[in-house]
Amino acid sequence: MSNSTPATIEDVARIAEVSIATVSRAIHMPEKVANSTRLKVSQAIAMTGYTTNAMARSLRLGRSNMILVVAPDIGDPNFSNILVGLENEARAHGYGILIGHTQNDAQRGLEYLKFLNSNQAAGLILFTGILPFGHQTMTARLPPSVGVFEPVFNGGIPYVGVDDIEGARKAIDLLLAEGHRKIAFIGDSRTRLAYTRRRMGYEAGLDAAGVGADLRIVLEGDGTIESGRLAIEQLFMRDTLPTAFMCVNDQTAIGVMIGLGARGYDIPRDFSVTGFDDVPQAAFMSPALTTIRQPRTMIGKHAMALLLELLSDGQPAETEILLRPDLVVRNSVAAPSREWTKR
Amino acid sequence: MSNSTPATIEDVARIAEVSIATVSRAIHMPEKVANSTRLKVSQAIAMTGYTTNAMARSLRLGRSNMILVVAPDIGDPNFSNILVGLENEARAHGYGILIGHTQNDAQRGLEYLKFLNSNQAAGLILFTGILPFGHQTMTARLPPSVGVFEPVFNGGIPYVGVDDIEGARKAIDLLLAEGHRKIAFIGDSRTRLAYTRRRMGYEAGLDAAGVGADLRIVLEGDGTIESGRLAIEQLFMRDTLPTAFMCVNDQTAIGVMIGLGARGYDIPRDFSVTGFDDVPQAAFMSPALTTIRQPRTMIGKHAMALLLELLSDGQPAETEILLRPDLVVRNSVAAPSREWTKR
DNA sequence: ATGGTCTATGTAAAGGTTTACATAGCTTCT
DNA sequence: AGAAGCTATGTAAACCTTTACATAGACCAT
Structure with missing residues (x-):
């Protein structure tokens, strides 16, 4: 016994x-x-x-009951909630979750490929905007895969996330409604599809409001706190300043708020700031950040469901599942107080 | 080819x-x-x-190269950094990480046991103060296991974490040095070893400072934000108030600060507050929380190293590895301004 | 009664690896 | 020269399943 x-x-x-x-x-x-x-x-x-014995079973069946989840950084504040959604859905179908983080190191990415090649994982969830494996040649050998949270730039891989354009549109519309006209977009990026789309929402909103190109300011960024801070540094060397900052994500917004705070400005009195994602700390900042919420658990759930479907059908299925982003109004947005011109 | x-x-x-x-x-x-x-x-x-083919290999060898990590809640802000440490160390030794979260549901815990019973995982990392599997009868069948972050209350399982007593001592000593005498301890718990130890540090510090038992206030809690808020509610029904709150962890401290804020008090002018853990958002609160830092990545690394050692040796090894906690001084502590007596 | 169909079960192969045991060729010692 | 010991390699069993194919019995129709 x-x-x-x-x-x-x-x-x-x-x-x-x-x-x-x-x-x-x-x-x-x-x-x-x-x-x-x-x-x-x-x-x-x-x-x-x-x-x-799962090993014997997987060996005989030629496929495992594990799904590999690869993220550039496990510490990403968005990661854990997505993971919850992924895990719940996987477990409900008898699958387990294997995790790995690449830290943007292609070498690392390749190491995880071994889990796939050695049949230890049947499918792949990518929490990254860019395929983390050196040469794309790999793509051909990739098992059923689903991108999550951020569309995969170079993979042609089905993707589950939020409607970035719509989300950005909600943010810009809020700022416009408050009376802002000169609004900077912080965190543009040519290689990150999600960021590009958010910018599209920004442009679309300004177009609709009839705000001319001369009032638009777009700065690049990679979505880190540091990139937000840096953008402020850059911006303050300009002639004219915006009255509001629409940031590509919450991390960037945090950086922007730090930069602004360091110069003695008050938010939202002097400047309004919006983020995107609604990371856990967004609610705890001062002022609490007005942002766009990603339904993270839902995203994870849908992504895993899609992957499992792919695993059984083998059908390509729909390419993108876009969930609805919600505006979360907190305290970082107010009406513009004055015009910032030459300082 | x-x-x-x-x-x-x-x-x-x-x-x-x-x-x-x-x-x-x-x-x-x-x-x-x-x-x-x-x-x-x-x-x-x-x-x-x-x-x-890892399946065939594991089948033949009778053991897998996977480590199961079980946490009650993946979303715990402490989790991700620990995970980074665990993952790095595991990968460096050819192991992969399987994750599961129980949400304090024994049924769920049992489901994960299947991974172990079916030979899919060779070892177990427990990120929880209490064995998440119904009857402890299981203990006998448990594979090599290591507790992490929090000592496992009922398992007799080796553990890697921080020296809770020393950490708590650092917090209480800071408060004492600022001149506080009447200091409340929020978040005592008889079933969570880490919390018990932190209280021991609290008592030891007061003993050493010659602060009598009549000045001590201890309230129970389960380490959630809500429990901190609730403690404040309770406390304000008393005759006398403390001048400082030493909280069992950061979440509790957040709750305490919310409760205090709701009553219109300013921190640290009216009350001082300390936390424990240094979760990511601690730095972003206002005021930024003075707390005790857990070297999370290190804890994860050591825990995995210990587990892998167990896996090869089979020796029980040392029972506890205690890392040194650091005091992180921010803005939630100041000298007591006045005595709070009958209100 | 014969043949056919259907259902419940058994037999045995296959999946890819590791490793005990066997073997064969050398080297070395007496 | 023959025994003994090594070293490098090969053969085949074992790990535990799943499933194609075979079989046997029951039922039914003619």
Whole structure:
């Protein structure tokens, strides 16, 4: 009973007085097995405490029940909630989650490829804007994969996330409604699709409001706190300043607020700031950040569901699932107080 | 070359013109194989792009190269940094990380046990103060396990974390040095060892400073934001108030600050507050929280190293590895301004 | 009664690896 | 020269499943 070695299907078969094939069938295709036999088998299973050896099963089946989740940085404040969604959905379907982080190091990425090549993972969730494996040649060898949170720039991989354009539009519309006209967009990027789309929302909103190109300011950034701070430095060397900052994500917004704070400005009195993502700390900042919420758990759930579908069907399925982003109004936006011209 | 089915050891053997046994040996015990043969094999491996099928290997070896990490809540702000440490160390030794979260549901915990029983995971990292599997009967069947961040209350499992007593002592000593005498401890718990120890540090510090028991206030809590807020509610029904709050962790401190803020008090002018853990948002609160830093990545690294050692040796090894906690001084502590008596 | 169909079960192969045991060729010692 | 000991390699079993194929019995229709 409490043997040292775990029970095998053979032990169960012996006790139930059937063949191992019948045991396997009783477990996986119960309708193919007589009621009486099924009962004997389940009793034997209970007696032995048998659990299927996943290794043997995966070997025989040629596929594992693990999904590899690769992120550039596990510490990303968006990561954990997405993970919750992914994990719940996976577990509900008998899959487990394997995680890895590349720290933007292609070498690292390749190491994780081994999990895939060695059949340890059946599918791949990519939490990154760019395929983390050196040469794209790999793409051909990639197992069923789904991008999550950020569209995968160079992979042609189905993707589940938020409608970035719509989200950005909500942010810019709020600022416009408050009376802002000169609004800077902080964090443009040519290689990150999500950022490009957010900028598109920004432009679309200004277009719709009839705000001319001369009032638009766009600065690049990579979405880090530091990039936000840096953007402020750059901006203050200009002739004219905006009255509001629409940031490509919350991290950037934090950097912007730090930069502004360091120069003695008050938010939202002197400048308004918006973020994107609604990371956990957004609510705790002072002022609390007005931002666009990503339904992270939902994103994870949908992404995993899509991946599992891919695994069983093999069909390419839809390319993008876009969830609705919500505006979260807190305290970092107010009406513009004065015009900032030459200082 | 770019075959659809991945290359097996047999393919390699055929090309290298040796037996599969030799290939296996060339990979895993290179010194047992002649130089010339080894070369032929490695060339064949390069040609075929062969990678060992981990399933077959684990099946044969009777153990996997996966470590299961179980936490009650993946979203815990302490989790991700620990995970980074765990993952780095694991990967460096050829292990992968499987994650699960129980949400304090024993049923869930049991589901994860299956990963262990089915040989899918060789070891277990527990990020929880209490064994997440229903009956402790399981303990006997548990694989090599290591508790991390918080000592495991009921498991008798080796543990890697921070010296809670020393950390708490640093916090209480700071408050005492600022002139506080009446200091409340928020978040005591009989079932969470870490919390008990932090309270011990609190008591020891007051003892050493000669502060009598009549000036001590201890309130229970479970380490959530809500529990901190609730403690404030309770406390304000008392005759006398403390001048400082030493909180069992940062979440509790956040709750305390919210509660105090809601009543119109200013921190640190009216009350001082300390936390424990130094979660990422601690620095972004206003005022920024003075707290005790956990070297999270290091904790993760050491825990995984210990587990891997256990896996190879099978020795019980040392029971606890305690890292040094650091005091992080920010803006939530100041000298007491006045005595709070009857209100 | 014969043949056919269907259902429940058993037999055995296959999946890719590691490794105990066997073997064969050398080297070394007496 | 023969025995003994090494070294490098090969053969084949074992790890635990799943499932194609085979079989046997029951039922039904003719």
